[in-house]
Every structure is written in C-alpha cells, then in structure tokens.
Amino acid sequence: MRNNLYDKQAKLSIWLQSFYHIASIGSFSKAAKVLGQSRSTLTNHIAELESLYSVSLINRTTRSFALSQEGEALLVHCQKLNTILFDSHALLSSFSDNHEGLLRLQIPSVLDTKNFHQILSLYKQAYPQVVLDIVVSQELGDLVEDNIDVALILGDLEDTSYISRELLSIASHVVSSPSFWKNRQKPTHPNELKTLPCINYRHCRTGNQWSFSEQGKIFLVDIGPSHMCHSDEMLLSFALDGSGVTTLLDFTCREYITEGKLETCLEGWTYNIPLSALYQRRDKTPLRVKSFVDFLVLHMPAL
Known part of the structure; x- marks a missing residue:
C-alpha cells in the first residue's frame, strides 16, 4: 500500500515539474529540450495530470498555446514549489560544499589529553563554522546508528564497511x-x-x-x-x-x-600501534568530514 502511494506521489511530482516548465516557457518543444525529454513524453505527462483531476490545464491547438484558468492557478503554486526545491537543493549543497555544520567525533579515552585538545583547538580556529560534538568511547559501534561522522580507532582494524585513513603509527x-x-x-x-x-x-x-x-x-x-x-x-x-x-x-x-x-x-x-580515522562510505562525503580528516593527517604526527 505504501509503495503504491509512493509511486503515485513520484509520478505526480514528475508531472508537475513537466507542467511548470511547459507553462513557464510557453512551448512543449522548448520545455522538452530543457528537460531532456521527448515532446510526446511531456504531452503524456500533461494528459495524465489532467485526467487524474478531471481538469483542463492547457488550451492548445496546432498553432496556439494558452493556460486555462485552472492552469494559471496551478502555475502559481508550481512556482512556489520550484522555489522550495531550489532552496532545498542549495541547502543540501551547503552541507557538502561548505566547512560548516555539526561534526560528531568519537575518540578513545587515551586521546582525551592536552596535546590532542590543542589539535582540536587549531581545527576550530581554522574552521570556526564547524561545531564539534565529541564523544569519548572505547567501543566502535554503528556510525550511522550512533550518528557519528568520524571515529578515531586504535589498533588493527577488522574488515569494515567504513572508509579508513591511517593518521599515524604510535610507538x-x-x-x-x-x-x-x-x-x-x-x-x-x-x-x-x-x-x-x-x-x-x-x-x-x-x-x-x-x-x-x-x-x-x-x-x-x-x-x-x-x-x-x-x-x-x-x-x-x-x-x-x-x-x-x-x-x-x-x-x-x-x-x-x-x-x-x-x-x-x-x-x-x-x-607501533596504528591510529585510524573511520567515516561512513557515501556517494558524496560532506566537506567538513573530509577536511577534518585531512587536518588530522597533517597535524596528528605532532601528538
């Protein structure tokens, strides 16, 4: 039941996007080029949308194109929807493209020392927009479930699905x-x-x-x-x-x-005992995570 609802919502989202571009541009053919779709595909999207709600959205002939009253009203809402989607895209991009946001770090108790505190202070000076939330724990759990961005682990690692980078080898x-x-x-x-x-x-x-x-x-x-x-x-x-x-x-x-x-x-x-940084394997690692691990690789030898 849930899958059927999801499919309907997904289709509706696609149809509304097609309508928005057609109505904004004023042409099926030009909208098709922008979206990388065929003209017939967009025509079908509008037909499905009109059929679903039993309404005419676009009055069209071979030579004319005009929005109906209902189409004009829907375009206003689609413009708002497009703005929300654009802002959402910008927000998501900021998570991965900017050195800002919350970074949850797990460290073993042996690193809860003045020297390591100084390294973290240097990082905070370099990236003041990143907020560190530090957990001291000896056990490596599920980084996703525990909401941990980076975990520092001592010793040889067992097979793991996480990305691992060795920071230094400690005598x-x-x-x-x-x-x-x-x-x-x-x-x-x-x-x-x-x-x-x-x-x-x-x-x-x-x-x-x-x-x-x-x-x-x-x-x-x-x-x-x-x-x-x-x-x-x-x-x-x-x-x-x-x-x-x-x-x-x-x-x-x-x-x-x-x-x-x-x-x-x-x-x-x-x-020597290796000290490694573990973080989740993702399609796009947030920049704050990557820059933090890069920073540790550079500064941990001074520990």
Whole structure:
C-alpha cells in the first residue's frame, strides 16, 4: 500500500515539474529540450495530470498555446514549489560544499589529553563554522546508528564497511618507575612478565595477555598478577608510583621517560600501534568530514 502511494506521489511530482516548465516557457518543444525529454513524453505527462483531476490545464491547438484558468492557478503554486526545491537543493549543497555544520567525533579515552585538545583547538580556529560534538568511547559501534561522522580507532582494524585513513603509527612502551626496577631484574623476554606485578587496561582486547612482535609477527604472552584500570591516566599513575609494569603509548609517557621518572624495558619486542580515522562510505562525503580528516593527517604526527 505504501509503495503504491509512493509511486503515485513520484509520478505526480514528475508531472508537475513537466507542467511548470511547459507553462513557464510557453512551448512543449522548448520545455522538452530543457528537460531532456521527448515532446510526446511531456504531452503524456500533461494528459495524465489532467485526467487524474478531471481538469483542463492547457488550451492548445496546432498553432496556439494558452493556460486555462485552472492552469494559471496551478502555475502559481508550481512556482512556489520550484522555489522550495531550489532552496532545498542549495541547502543540501551547503552541507557538502561548505566547512560548516555539526561534526560528531568519537575518540578513545587515551586521546582525551592536552596535546590532542590543542589539535582540536587549531581545527576550530581554522574552521570556526564547524561545531564539534565529541564523544569519548572505547567501543566502535554503528556510525550511522550512533550518528557519528568520524571515529578515531586504535589498533588493527577488522574488515569494515567504513572508509579508513591511517593518521599515524604510535610507538608503545613497557614501563615502570626507577624505584620498581631498583631491586628487580628487567626482563629480556616478554615471557618473563609473568613473574612481575603488572597493571593491565580493563578493556584490553587480549584480556590478561599482552601482545609483542618478533620479526614482524605478533604473539601473545601471559602477564603476572595484575591490577585492572579503566583509564590510561590511572595506568600512568600506578607506573609512576612503582606499583608495577604497564604498557603505554608514546605520547602518554614520553616526557616521563625523558625526565627519568619512567624506565622502559623490552624495547626490541614492542611495536607501533596504528591510529585510524573511520567515516561512513557515501556517494558524496560532506566537506567538513573530509577536511577534518585531512587536518588530522597533517597535524596528528605532532601528538
């Protein structure tokens, strides 16, 4: 039933467009050229419209063309309709052709840092007409259902229907404080972590195992008795106070390593973690989405 109604509405819209162009131009032949249709097609459209409502819209002979009283009245309404359609087209074009509008961004909690905030501030200065709505979440859901324009994701991606662009590759470190290592031997192989107290991220994809790399191949190792934390800030705090060993991304611990407040181990076994931007696959990606991802590609290496 709904499909039949839709078909009738679609046909009526086409017939009204044909009538508008014929009536405005004053010629079936000229209107046909403008619309890229045959004259006979437009003639049929008008005949269908007149038959549907049992009304004569155009008085025509082989030599004359004139709108009936009903045709004149309908033309006024069609002119309003055409204005609405034109304005709607302009509005839709502005969504994709302008750097403006709402952009919903999802980021993992590890990016909720001063350095990333500064990158977002630079973007807002460059594109003040774009309004950012930022969601902090660890889980990648349905971007369409969740109304997310761009999602930033850490780690290797499973097969996805979204468009993916890698923003940068981030070094990872196994760290703890100098006080922790003072009376302990630093491990020389990841398997030795099972003898050490570790601080694990609660949402770690590999559970109570950490991943390492040997000659380009990733493998998992069991870790020792561990505290569980929900945030990277807490992982960092526990590592700094010597509670145990943890893994951190470079930009979260770089300054503490430089200052000697944290010491690394197993540097030959860790590997870089990709950070990617995901966005919906569309016929025409809105310019605000494309420009935002391009901006991140340019500025994220400074993270």
